[in-house]
Amino acid sequence: xxxxxxxxxxxxxxxxxxxxxxxxxxxxxxxxxxxxxxxxxxxxxxxxxxxxxxxxxxxxxxxxxxxxxxxxxxxxxxxxxxxxxxxxxxxxxxxxxxxxxxxxxxxxxxxxx
Amino acid sequence: xxxxxxxxxxxxxxxxxxxxxxxxxxxxxxxxxxxxxxxxxxxxxxxxxxxxxxxxxxxxxxxxxxxxxxxxxxxxxxxxxxxxxxxxxxxxxxxxxxxxxxxxxxxxxxxxx
Numbered sequence: 049x050x051x052x053x054x055x056x057x058x059x060x061x062x063x064x065x066x067x068x069x070x071x072x073x074x075x076x077x078x079x080x081x082x083x084x085x086x087x088x089x090x091x092x093x094x095x096x097x098x099x100x101x102x103x104x105x106x107x108x109x110x111x112x113x114x115x116x117x118x119x120x121x122x123x124x125x126x127x128x129x130x131x132x133x134x135x136x137x138x139x140x141x142x143x144x145x146x147x148x149x150x151x152x153x154x155x156x157x158x159x160x161x
Numbered sequence: 162x163x164x165x166x167x168x169x170x171x172x173x174x175x176x177x178x179x180x181x182x183x184x185x186x187x188x189x190x191x192x193x194x195x196x197x198x199x200x201x202x203x204x205x206x207x208x209x210x211x212x213x214x215x216x217x218x219x220x221x222x223x224x225x226x227x228x229x230x231x232x233x234x235x236x237x238x239x240x241x242x243x244x245x246x247x248x249x250x251x252x253x254x255x256x257x258x259x260x261x262x263x264x265x266x267x268x269x270x271x272x273x274x
Contacts, residue, residue: 137203149204
């Protein structure tokens with residue numbers, strides 16, 4: 049059974065710092081991996097989606113990498129801002145096609161002004 | 162355009178009551194997923210529809226949980242005889258046939274007292 053782990057569970061950094069969030073998964077046979085952002089009381093906003101054949105994806109200050117063979121992904125946030133404060137969730141899609149996502153528990157990020 | 166909407170946003174139920182949670186997917190999206198997110202946890206899969214067909218209900222925790230999507234659009238998740246352990250945020254996601262990327266609604270926070 050696929051399991052997704054995110055480290056750290058919580059992180060507090062001063063504004064302007066670069067930071068890395070980690071995600072690991074037990075079964076490397078994944079179709080793709082997705083990073084989401086969740087604000088309190090809100091749904092999930094997709095940040096980046098990496099296909100299994102890709103190594104990384106970038107969007108603005110965000111960069112996500114994928115090492116499928118070792119079962120790891122990282123989300124890099126450059127020049128963090130207070131508005132980045134949220135919970136970041138990592139999810140893998142185990143198979144091709146429209147299958148359910150398997151989520152980690154998330155990393156709760158606080159960026160202090 | 163309009164995203165995924167869910168109603169009600171908040172629901173308080175007394176133990177033993179039945180509740181019905183509604184999801185309006187993005188127009189034209191053929192697939193619809195329900196997830197349950199307990200406090201401090203990542204979302205966990207409940208059930209999945211493709212059009213009106215329920216293709217996977219392996220995540221439903223008990224036979225008190227029932228989901229339907231009779232016309233292949235709006236879906237309802239029903240929980241009978243609610244228990245305290247049912248307290249969670251219930252998230253709905255829809256996706257189009259071609260990208261499989263899931264778009265999430267804001268969720269319904271259910272509190273059972």
